[in-house]
Amino acid sequence: xxxxxxxxxxxxxxxxxxxxxxxxxxxxxxxxxxxxxxxxxxxxxxxxxxxxxxxxxxxxxxxxxxxxxxxxxxxxxxxxxxxxxxxxxxxxxxxxxxxxxxxxxxxxxxxxxxx
Amino acid sequence: xxxxxxxxxxxxxxxxxxxxxxxxxxxxxxxxxxxxxxxxxxxxxxxxxxxxxxxxxxxxxxxxxxxxxxxxxxxxxxxxxxxxxxxxxxxxxxxxxxxxxxxxxxxxxxxxxxxxxxxxxxxxxxxxxxxxxxxxxxxxxxxxxxxxxxxxxxxxxxxxxxxxxxxxxxxxxxxxxxxxxxxxxxxxxxxxxxxxxxxxxxxxxxxxxxxxxxxxxxxxxxxxxxxxxxxxxxxxxxxxxxxxxxxxxxxxxxxxxxxxxxxxxxxxxxxxxxxxxxxxxxxxxxxxxxxxxxxxxxxxxxxxxxxxxxxxxxxxxxxxxxxxxxxxxxxxxxxxxxxxxxxxxxxxxxxxxxxxxxxxxxxxxxxxxxxxxxxxxxxxxxxxxxxxxxxxxxxxxxxxxxxxxxxxxxxxxxxxxxxxxxxxxxxxxxxxxxxxxxxxxxxxxxxxxxxxxxxxxxxxxxxxxxxxxxxxxxxxxxxxxxxxxxxxxxxxx
Numbered sequence: 001x002x003x004x005x006x007x008x009x010x011x012x013x014x015x016x017x018x019x020x021x022x023x024x025x026x027x028x029x030x031x032x033x034x035x036x037x038x039x040x041x042x043x044x045x046x047x048x049x050x051x052x053x054x055x056x057x058x059x060x061x062x063x064x065x066x067x068x069x070x071x072x073x074x075x076x077x078x079x080x081x082x083x084x085x086x087x088x089x090x091x092x093x094x095x096x097x098x099x100x101x102x103x104x105x106x107x108x109x110x111x112x113x114x115x
Numbered sequence: 116x117x118x119x120x121x122x123x124x125x126x127x128x129x130x131x132x133x134x135x136x137x138x139x140x141x142x143x144x145x146x147x148x149x150x151x152x153x154x155x156x157x158x159x160x161x162x163x164x165x166x167x168x169x170x171x172x173x174x175x176x177x178x179x180x181x182x183x184x185x186x187x188x189x190x191x192x193x194x195x196x197x198x199x200x201x202x203x204x205x206x207x208x209x210x211x212x213x214x215x216x217x218x219x220x221x222x223x224x225x226x227x228x229x230x231x232x233x234x235x236x237x238x239x240x241x242x243x244x245x246x247x248x249x250x251x252x253x254x255x256x257x258x259x260x261x262x263x264x265x266x267x268x269x270x271x272x273x274x275x276x277x278x279x280x281x282x283x284x285x286x287x288x289x290x291x292x293x294x295x296x297x298x299x300x301x302x303x304x305x306x307x308x309x310x311x312x313x314x315x316x317x318x319x320x321x322x323x324x325x326x327x328x329x330x331x332x333x334x335x336x337x338x339x340x341x342x343x344x345x346x347x348x349x350x351x352x353x354x355x356x357x358x359x360x361x362x363x364x365x366x367x368x369x370x371x372x373x374x375x376x377x378x379x380x381x382x383x384x385x386x387x388x389x390x391x392x393x394x395x396x397x398x399x400x401x402x403x404x405x406x407x408x409x410x411x412x413x414x415x416x417x418x419x420x421x422x423x424x425x426x427x428x429x430x431x432x433x434x435x436x437x438x439x440x441x442x443x444x445x446x447x448x449x450x451x452x453x454x455x456x457x458x459x460x461x462x463x464x465x466x467x468x469x470x471x472x473x474x475x476x477x478x479x480x481x482x483x484x485x486x487x488x489x490x491x492x493x494x495x496x497x498x499x500x501x502x503x504x505x506x507x508x509x510x511x512x513x514x515x516x517x518x519x520x521x522x523x524x525x526x527x528x529x530x531x532x533x534x535x536x537x538x539x540x541x542x543x544x545x546x547x548x549x550x551x552x553x554x555x556x557x558x559x560x561x562x563x564x565x566x567x568x569x570x571x572x573x574x575x576x577x578x579x580x581x582x583x584x585x586x587x588x589x590x591x592x593x594x595x596x597x598x599x600x601x602x603x604x605x606x607x608x
Contacts, residue, residue: 020283076245083249101267113346113350
């Protein structure tokens with residue numbers, strides 16, 4: 001399971017970076033989404049995977065009896081998902097506006113300020 | 116009393132709420148934003164006085180134990196930077212009052228300015244890494260929108276490049292957070308520092324350190340991650356590019372200094388060596404790059420990258436334990452924040468009034484705008500007794516007759532050459548004799564830019580040896596890592 005998740009994270013990162021290096025602005029945005037998702041999955045896999053063990057204890061116990069899923073890490077991932085969602089929403093609006101104003105989705109033509 | 120630690124974040128967020136409530140009435144928005152910025156300066160001065168008198172203030176939000184809750188901590192260095200943020204925010208809010216945005220530049224800038232200030236303040240006072248990440252994202256997203264505000268073609272072009280590279284930096288930061296949490300089970304800076312010091316897998320620890328330092332170096336615009344700064348800062352509106360130039364890259368350097376001392380203390384030699392290389396490359400890239408530019412603010416962007424290189428060299432010496440170099444770096448950060456924001460604002464207004472950003476076509480700048488172009492330039496070059504000189508002297512004395520000192524002096528020379536070219540073309544050259552070419556600056560434009568920039572500039576000019584002692588104390592408190600760990604692990608009093 002760990003190996004599968006690691007391969008998945010690697011695939012997401014690789015695909016995301018490949019797409020971010022494309023000339024088309026839409027590919028750049030999709031690459032950003034994949035990169036964000038890969039990062040979130042990396043956090044998920046880095047904390048150790050447990051199956052079917054929610055962090056719930058019996059009454060009177062101070063600590064769980066066995067290793068449980070880590071709620072703090074899941075909270076971190078949720079925060080990261082929300083932040084990347086907001087960023088992707090803005091990036092899509094930016095891409096759409098850039099297309100309207102410049103008339104092109106080719107990033108190579110967005111170079112008028114680069115000299 | 117420790118509740119005042121929340122003020123640098125609370126006040127800007129309340130101002131955001133106020134500005135949004137008054138969204139339909141721009142007249143009110145201007146004044147709400149201005150009053151909010153004024154309150155932030157007052158709060159920052161108060162916090163600075165308290166921290167100077169009584170030492171660092173720590174608070175864990177929600178009353179949780181120290182390593183479990185969101186920790187905020189203001190020591191002397193953080194207080195200095197919160198004050199810097201307050202001052203720069205105040206000058207921009209004043210500029211918004213004196214010269215309200217019109218036309219395509221709608222009134223959205225007011226809440227976004229304070230959201231950015233909330234993010235910057237939060238980053239300066241965060242004491243756990245995930246909190247730092249959240250504040251970084253807040254300031255990043257606010258700057259994304261501010262950069263593209265107005266939706267003109269140059270702004271959108273710069274914005275796309277800015278967004279893409281900074282999102283890669285955020286992804287790298289988040290990866291580092293995930294790996295650090297997986298390895299150590301904590302993200303509070305003091306606790307993580309303790310765990311990393313005791314970690315046996317030194318290769319993994321070095322990789323983790325470099326992942327974080329890499330993410331912060333992208334934000335701090337150190338070469339080879341610096342290309343986004345000259346591509347985007349000069350495309351935004353004048354006042355927003357002034358705001359960015361004063362604050363954003365400084366947060367990256369601050370994060371390197373804070374985590375380099377508190378979290379990655381075990382690898383500080385590695386970080387120092389990396390910073391030496393990055394700093395040297397940034398100085399050469401920024402200095403020589405500035406000589407080739409003919410757009411005014413793009414030239415200033417390259418100068419800014421060069422200055423970040425000097426800060427990286429200072430950070431390298433500081434992380435090796437040298438308190439006077441560390442203090443000089445902190446002083447230089449504050450000085451750079453004030454002078455570069457003035458320069459970008461004035462340069463942007465000059466470009467706007469002249470109708471062109473090409474320095475070969477602008478001429479006849481005189482009076483207050485000429486002084487506001489010359490004096491900060493001299494301060495950036497490092498002419499004594501201005502603040503830039505004091506910072507550079509501290510670094511050169513630390514390094515002695517070695518190659519970092521030569522690079523720092525070389526940057527001063529290259530910056531001098533770049534500015535000399537700007538001053539000759541803009542100020543010393545008389546305007547074209549054709550009466551129809553060029554525009555006469557509107558009187559209100561000149562007056563409105565004069566006051567906010569004069570405030571920043573006079574503060575920058577006052578940063579002489581007297582205030583060097585404050586930054587030296589701040590440096591010593593940042594370097595006292597063991598006592599900082601104990602203090603933070605004890606939690607709120």
